[in-house]
Structures are given as C-alpha cells and as structure tokens.
Amino acid sequence: MDSLVEGFAARAARIPVHGIGLSVDVFSPDLLELHRTLEQAGIRPDYLEIFKAPVRDLARVRAALPGVPLAYHAEGLWLIDPAMRSATPWRQAVETIARHAEAIGAGWANHECAGKQFGGYSFGTYLPPLLTNAAATAVAANAMWAQEGLDEWFARKGRPDAAPLLLLELPPLTYFGFGNLPVSEFFARIAEGASLGLVLDIGHLWTHWRYRERRRFRSLEAFAAEFLATFPLDRVVQIHLAGLGLHEDGDPADPLPHWIDRHDAPVPAVLFDLLRQVLGHPALAALKGIALEVDTKAVPAIVEEFRRLLEEPACRKALLNAPERAGLPMTMVRERVAGSADRELAELYGAYARVASGRESLEQSAIAPLGGGLDPEGLHRYFTRYLPHELVCWGGDLAELFPAVWTSLEKRGITAADFLRFWFGRPRPVAAPYDFFYVKLDRWVEFIGEAAPDLMGQVQKEAEILRALHTELNDEPAVLGNRT
Template sequence: MESEFIQRAKALSALGAGLSVDVYSPDLLQLVDALDEAELHPGYLEVFKATTSAMHWVRRRLPDMPLTYHGEGLWTTQPDFPQSNSGRQGVAEACAQLAALRSAWLNHECATKQMVGYAFGTYLPPLYTEWSATMTAENVTFLQAQVDTQAQQDGIDPALVLLEMPPLTYFGCGSLAIPRFFRQVTELSACGLVLDIGHLWTVYRYTGAWRRQTVESFVAEFLDEFPMERVIEIHVAGLAEFQTSVNRVTAADARDRPYWIDAHGASIPALLFDLLAQVLAHPRLRSLKGVALEVDTKPIATIVEEYGRFVTRFERSITEVQRIGHAGSLPSRRAETGYGLDVRKTLTADERSALHHQYQWYVHRVTACDPQSIEGELSLLGGSPEDLSRYRDCYLPHELLHWGGELQDMFPKTCGLLAEAGVPLEQFVSAWFSRPRPEQDDYDFFLLKIDRFVEFVEQWCPKAAQRVGDEARELRDAYRAANEPIGSVGERV
C-alpha cells in the first residue's frame, strides 16, 4: 500500500496555494474576476460537487486553471457502501465529474450524512474503532478501483482518492484515537489524506484535550502520531459558534474555549493560521500538493481579503515544503515512526454484521429517538455528555427545521394549516428519525427534506395534504432550475 501511494503521489503536480469553492455560492466566475482585479492568482481551485454539466461548463470557462474535485455523497465509512446507491450511482457520477474537470484527485470527507437508513443534514464522523477503520479502508480501496477502471475506459490519468479528516460537531464516538484510526486506514489502503486545520481544532475542543494542554502541544502530539506522509492537501476554513434561543452561552462557558464548529461562511480565526504554520513545519509533511482555503458560502470581498493575507504569509513556505518533498524520496511511516500496525485486511462476516449494529446504536445514541433500543454503550472520545446533548437537543433539530431551508419559508401555507391544527413543527424531528428508510436516489438534503415533510404532513395533518403537495412541486421545480443554470451551449441561462 505504501509503495502504491508513493507512485501515485509522485505523479501529482504541486499546485501550491488555492481555494476550495462552490460553483454557485458565491458565483465562481465573479469570484475569479474579483481575484484577478486584486492581482491574486490561485494555483488551483477545488470545486465542490454540483452537476456533471456544470463541471464541464466550469472547465470550458477556466481552461487553463488546474481544477480538483471535492466529492459528496460517497459514504465510504458505511458497511454497505459497495452495494449501496452511494457506491453505485454516486461513484459513477463522481467519476464523470472527475473526468469533466480533469481532476488529479477526488477529495471526500471521511464521514457520512447517511447512516444505516437514517439521513442527516451535516456530516457525522465515523465510529473511531478498529473495525470501522478496516471497513473504511476496504471501501476506499473499492472506490479507488472504480475510479481507476473508469479513467482507463475514458483514456485519462486516474485521480487519487483522498480522505479528509472530518470535524467533530460537539462530539465523537469510539475507542480508537483519531490519529491511530487514520494510520490503520492508510496501512490497509493506498489513499491520500486531507488535513483540515479547523477540523483539527474541533478535535482539540470536543475530545476535552483543551482541559489538559495547550492547543500547540496537542497539535504537536497529534501530528506525530497522524500519518503526515500521506497528506496531499491541507484545508483551512472558518469557525463560528452556533447560537439559537435555546443555546445561550453561560458565564461558565465563556471562561472555557469557545464552542466553535466548522463554518465555511465564517471568518478564519488567526489561531488557525498559526496552527497552519505549525503543520507546514512538520518533518513528515513530504507529499503535500496543495493548501486551500475553503470559501463556499462566503462573501467575495471577504474571500479576496483572506486569500491575500494567506498567500502573503504562506505562499513561500508552501512552495518550500513542496520543493523538499519533490526533491527527496517520500518517507516511509514504518521506517520513520515505527507505527506499522499488525492489522487484518478484511473483516469477517460476523464482524461486518456487528459493525452494522454498532452504527445502528450510533444513530440511536446521537438522536435519542428510541433510547430503550440501545443495546450497548458507545463511549465518547473523551468529550462530555453535555457536548453530545448540545448536538442532539439543539444542533440536530436546527438541521431539520432551519438548516438547508427554513420550513416556515419553504412551506408557508402548509405551516399555517399545521398551526391551526395544533401540530407543532418540532414534531417533524421525531418523525424524521422514526424509522430507517433505504437509499433510493443520490443524496440531496434539500430534496430529501421536501419528501419527508410531505410524508409528515400527510400523516399528522391530512387536511393539508393537497396544500403541501402543491408547495412541494413548486420547490422541486425551482430547485432544479437554480441548480442547473447551464445552457446547452455552455453559457449561463
């Protein structure tokens, strides 16, 4: 696995400082124009999944710009990935978008928004256990094989699959330290890694490490154990506190570290740039090909200002890290750290079944939809039960009621009828997690939310069934038009 990774990594070009962007939010061409006006020229753009036709359009409009791909909907942490819609339709679409962009890599969070039949609006990290690491490695190897096969058929160079260390939104579950989880994955697969600096901070915050040590000493220990020689890309994005009327910061909270979570639309704290400098100085960071600010959903003026500060401070050091890595041989984890693991390449049938049940327990634990059905305890990664409760009681309901579309705005007339009937919108949360539902289509949280709300209204307020159906059709039509603004000749409609 190590030699295969080294061969693939050496074939990748060093791209330098870049941006991870969305096609639509903000408008990609307006962003590029604003950067040009400021005489800022990113070494590459990493484009988040959209439609395949949109990716072809981006490539035509930016013919000379190196473009890489940030995938979505490929749930490689899940036991059924190869047989699932995610592993079939999702992989096929990812391969088509890789080819459209001519991307050197496929980056995807090592996390999921869909788990054993239950869907979430934002990523949940995997179970950090040995079985989960082995299963993730199997699935990443399967994904890489599909990418390689399709690239050979298309007559193009295959993209390298990268796993991104995910954030902790208040909690993480499992028995394995996060650096060890990724070392086990890389012992069993030839994938590369993406190290997100903000995600690293959330590990510091929500595993309770902040109570024992400074963030600098935590990062030093974390990086020494993490497979840094596999890091192809580094991300830096904003962090922000999530606040609602039921999530007020107390005086005690204010004395602690802030409740920051990953937030691409927010400003990047100065602390993260300081941590980036620490990461770039690590001696085993020798496969690095790019460092990108994640700026989707951020105002263009803010992006230009932050990117200017970023390249002024880091462009030279990024270039130097890449020069050293290109000039020398890539280090072996076994030789330099002694962290070679004695792990099996596959799980037994019984272990696969047990892991599937553990993910069922995971869903029950984080949603508390049916506490009596929890058959075993899944330990937190050193964090506090209060942090899990913060996710379960505050953040998760906000995902379903407000995030990705405000229900009151999406279905104004239907919500009025629900209020008249005395049906609280909060009841939608328990209905959402009342039972598992098999995957049927490519994951899209907005469309999924529409479908589930229609089901909810038909069950709990039948007199509003006609109204919710009409509003749902209008939403779907408008959403399709908004997400495919590419004309037949490659121009905006």
C-alpha cells in the first residue's frame, strides 16, 4: 500500500464516526440557542463542525456542550497559492487552526480547496484553484506542509496524537472556473501527493456541473457518475449538504437557475437526489460524518431541513457501511505528476486574479489556454455583478459605514467602479493573517487618499473606530500584533 495512503488510513482510524450533524457558525444563528431548539424538537445533532471563531468563543461552546463531538472548519490558509510558503503568513494561519482545534478537541480541520488571496490580489469570497496538474501538485505540497505544522504544534504541547487531520473541501464555482482537468481528476492528483482527507460538498458539486461540465454532460446524474468514478472517494471523511440560491440580481425565471453556494438558502430537492447517488457508491470507505451547513440560515428552516436529513435512510446506511468498505482497494493515480516551477504557476495565478476581476481580457491572458469549457457569460456575470457587490457591500456596506463620504463621492462622480479598478490596480504583498474587513478598510483608506485626498482625515478617523470595534469582537491576543 502507498505510504501516503497508509498515513491517511492511520490518521482516519483514530477518528470515530461522528454521525449526522451540522456545520455551523458560533454567532449566526447563535449556536447554543440553535442547539437548544433542536433538542426541544427531538432532533439533536450527533456532532457539530464549527467555523472559525475566537478561541474564547470556541472554548465557551466546548464547555457548554461537553458530550457533543466537535470538528473545526478553518479559514485563512491559502493552500492553492503556489507562493503560500514564501509570500503569505502561513505559519500563523496553521497555528491559529491548531489553537482552535485544540480548544474544541477537533479530530479534523476542514478547509476549502480555494483561495481569497493569491498573486498579490485579495477577494472577499472563495475562488477555486486552477484545475491543472501543476496546481494540484502545489496544493498537495502545501497541504503536507500544513499537516506537518499542525503535527509539530501538538507535539510541542506533548499531545502528538491530538493533532487534527487536515481535510480539503471540494470548492464551489461562482459562475466560472479555469483549468484543463476535470475537478475529480484534480483531486485525485492531490490525493496521490498528500496524506490528507477530503470533504465532498454536494452543492459545490452541482456548481461544477452547472458552470463547467454541462456542455459535456447534459444530465447531472451522468456527470455525477463519471465524477464518482474518478474522485478519490476513499479519502472522503465528511460530506456537506447546503443551500443553493441566486445572487441579489439573479433571475428566478432562468430555465436553469444561476445558483451559487448560499448557506442561508433552501436545499433544493436536486441536491438530495445527488446526495443519495454519492452515498450509494461502494468506494466511500472513510466516511465519518454528514453535515448540513446552516450558518446564516433561519432557525425554523434549519429544523425542517435537518429533520429531513436525519430521515434520509442513505445517510445512516453509508455511515454504518464505511468500516466494511475500508478493506476495498484504495483509489490511487499511480502515474506521478511532473512538477512545475512555482514561479510560473504563481504568474498564472496573478493572471487568473486579473481576468476574474475584469482587469485583463481572457483572450490576451496567460490563462487563455485554461478556458476550455468556460462560459464567457458566467465570467462576465462574476466581475460585473457579483464582484462589485462583494467588495462594496459584503462584510460591511461602505455606503453605510461611511455615509457622508459616500455621498460626497457620488456628488463628484466617483463610483464603485472606480473603487474596483483601484482595488485590482496592482498586486500588494500579504503581510498579515487574512481578515476581509481589515483588507477592505485598508483599501478604502488608500482609495480615498488617491481619489479624494481632502476627505482623507475624516475617513482615517472613521476607519480607525471601525477597526477598534472589529478587533474587540473578533481578534485574539496571539494575532493582534500582526495587524498593520
């Protein structure tokens, strides 16, 4: 058996079956209130996977729910970036994951196989990796460095067996994706180079069919069948199920909706069909948990959808059968992938960011050869509708945070489009751990200094107040010194 497979199998064997649970945020909705509501409804979750939050809040949840298995959903470690170890504070990100996992006793730490920063550019929501052999090799190498960092942190604590297993999650597509590999083969390439586990998100899988593979597979079922034949299902430790919904300006009359990953939206029936198809595959040998992702969702909807998930016979059957399937041959791609220079791949990621932001045309870009199967309308939708809303409104609407300044800019004819051009006007070094609110405030202050310098003093004062409030609510002592 391949040493990487043995390494994964040994780690996975230490993790008990968690069951059917929820992937949740501590605050939205309030986790402890949600848990009480579910208990009162007679549908207590078997486990909880908790999204990144300050240690004090994670410890509070752990103390309040002593008998509930907890797992961790991390953020801020950009494993897709070929320059991760040379150009990002990745060790700090790994240490944050370790502290958080320790606080709740997590057996695994899940992270999207996606990025919000690469090539010197920052985004507010995830962009998927370039689906190429070289990119898969880079992800595998970064994942091994990250797992080693987690192992070392817990070893220094004298608890080497408590280090969580790193899981990579199938990322969503928000209208488009680039690459020359099917996403299933991309993950197979990662699995042959790293002893990590995987999270298969059912809604994310739908977006890959909708925005990248629909021309090859008119049927979702046919696409899923080919995906499952190639994807390394023997590495899947957890399955996610979450809602899909339209962006703010989406047209509900579209014959095939332009759905994107939205945890506040309902789970459509098509995803339950897809879930059953996935759970019925015999190679799903390491499954430990199935979670409904519910952050930002209304509590009554959570109760209804979680009850439906609990009543799905395929879920319990798959969890019970996983130990029996563990003896089946492992999915391995035996042909090793040739390495590619990190610098060349990093340049491609820079081009990717410029194309995704509309600053560079695809036809004249270095990533043009990776646009096979791309829906040009989807890419245009992303950088003309979704991205401007993300930068201006998501995580704090600038018009509401700085109302007087925003009104003054409008009177001068300075628009959100000008801010977008400034944001992606040049690459910037990444010096601090990722927090989109801090990035947004920094860019806004820089922009005002260039576009309306007479308003600079006012904006700096208001931004400093907002930073202080955000720091008080969200930061931890271990990272405060890294903010600039």
